[in-house]
Amino acid sequence: MNIRKAEKSASTGRCFGYAGIDPGDDSARRWVRDAIALLNRDAHRSADTHLIRLSLPALKGIDIYLKDESTHPTGSLKHRLARSLILYGLCNGHIGPRTTLVEASSGSTAVSEAYFARQLGLDFVAVMTATTSASKIDAVERFGGRCHLVDHASQVYDAARQIADDTGGYYLDQFTYAERATDWRSNNNIAESIFTQMAEEPHPVPRWIVMSAGTGGTSATIGRFIRYRGYDSRLCVVDPENSVFYDNYLSDDCALTGKKGSAIEGIGRPRVEPSFLPCVIDHMIQVPDNASVGAMMALSDHLFRRVGASTGTNFYGLCWIAAQMQAQDQSGSIVSVICDDGNRYANSYYDPDWRAAQNIHPLPYRDQISAFLKDGIWEELAT
Numbered sequence: 001m002n003i004r005k006a007e008k009s010a011s012t013g014r015c016f017g018y019a020g021i022d023p024g025d026d027s028a029r030r031w032v033r034d035a036i037a038l039l040n041r042d043a044h045r046s047a048d049t050h051l052i053r054l055s056l057p058a059l060k061g062i063d064i065y066l067k068d069e070s071t072h073p074t075g076s077l078k079h080r081l082a083r084s085l086i087l088y089g090l091c092n093g094h095i096g097p098r099t100t101l102v103e104a105s106s107g108s109t110a111v112s113e114a115y116f117a118r119q120l121g122l123d124f125v126a127v128m129t130a131t132t133s134a135s136k137i138d139a140v141e142r143f144g145g146r147c148h149l150v151d152h153a154s155q156v157y158d159a160a161r162q163i164a165d166d167t168g169g170y171y172l173d174q175f176t177y178a179e180r181a182t183d184w185r186s187n188n189n190i191a192e193s194i195f196t197q198m199a200e201e202p203h204p205v206p207r208w209i210v211m212s213a214g215t216g217g218t219s220a221t222i223g224r225f226i227r228y229r230g231y232d233s234r235l236c237v238v239d240p241e242n243s244v245f246y247d248n249y250l251s252d253d254c255a256l257t258g259k260k261g262s263a264i265e266g267i268g269r270p271r272v273e274p275s276f277l278p279c280v281i282d283h284m285i286q287v288p289d290n291a292s293v294g295a296m297m298a299l300s301d302h303l304f305r306r307v308g309a310s311t312g313t314n315f316y317g318l319c320w321i322a323a324q325m326q327a328q329d330q331s332g333s334i335v336s337v338i339c340d341d342g343n344r345y346a347n348s349y350y351d352p353d354w355r356a357a358q359n360i361h362p363l364p365y366r367d368q369i370s371a372f373l374k375d376g377i378w379e380e381l382a383t
């Protein structure tokens with residue numbers, strides 16, 4: 001048989017439908033190399049995020065830590081994901097010097113991707129629901145991105161794909177690729193960072209790590225890392241109302257869909273996202289929206305600064321587990337995540353009029369969590 005030779009060019013091969021990428025074009029190849037170097041330099045200049053230990057004398061023998069992802073330059077844990085997704089597209093040969101980047105997002109990812117797209121000189125379009133916080137829409141636009149708003153959370157996927165098709169652009173597709181674009185074994189991913197920062201604590205291996213799911217990518221990374229390193233830690237995923245993740249966990253049914261979007265920005269989805277990996281999750285808790293917002297307020301009171309509502313969902317689950325541990329005389333550490341800054345939500349979750357209009361009534365839960373933090377006593381609420 002003869003030796004066969006071929007070179008890819010823009011005119012051959014199905015994966016080169018993206019504008020501006022011709023693998024035979026040396027200048028495009030150089031651009032990709034420089035783009036990756038630019039992202040790596042940005043990472044090299046960045047510091048790790050803090051792991052905060054809460055001071056809670058009433059919780060004897062139970063140490064509580066929060067990984068503060070609100071301090072990334074773009075304000076949320078999605079800073080890590082945006083960098084990973086864009087590197088993934090660059091290294092896969094899907095992003096070139098003239099590629100428009102497109103994303104479906106509940107907001108935070110779009111803000112972070114807009115930041116990196118601007119550094120790379122690429123156009124960026126975010127597809128989000130019209131209910132997304134004004135401050136996130138504003139941030140995307142300040143970073144030079146364009147926002148395309150749709151009515152319902154279930155419409156973002158098709159709209160993003162369509163815009164990518166129309167512009168010859170690249171749909172970053174966080175909901176599919178979050179779990180695989182993240183380097184789950186190392187590279188100081190959020191899990192490796194948590195375990196490294198815990199090393200000198202009294203209980204260095206957390207008994208529980210509590211995390212909510214939007215893409216499911218963070219919980220996938222944490223769950224895999226726990227197994228990979230052989231830790232005894234358990235992963236609890238907390239899910240808000242109107243999300244199908246909890247029911248999928250119980251039923252294994254991947255075709256579940258929800259009619260309403262989640263009221264907690266960043267988490268809870270109307271379909272079972274491909275990046276949500278139930279097999280690495282040890283326990284799930286469904287948290288009422290009122291409890292998420294109540295815990296958000298109680299934690300903000302405790303920290304003297306505002307956290308977002310998904311952090312409230314995380315914290316409600318964390319406190320519930322801490323109460324169970326207390327009841328069973330267990331000691332150990334519990335870790336969860338501050339996903340983003342609450343000032344993004346000054347005109348929503350922190351605004352009593354907005355809450356009343358949305359039928360969100362968090363005050364009994366705020367009192368429940370505040371009392372638990374102060375006295376270590378968990379009072380069940382009548383529902």
Ligand SMILES: *Cc1c(COP(=O)(O)O)cnc(C)c1O
Pocket residue numbers: 076077078108109178212213214215216217218219265266267308310311339340
């Ligand atoms: C995305 C997001 C989450 C959930 O993280 P995933 O890794 O996508 O599951 C939680 N809170 C906020 C504010 C988010 O933007």
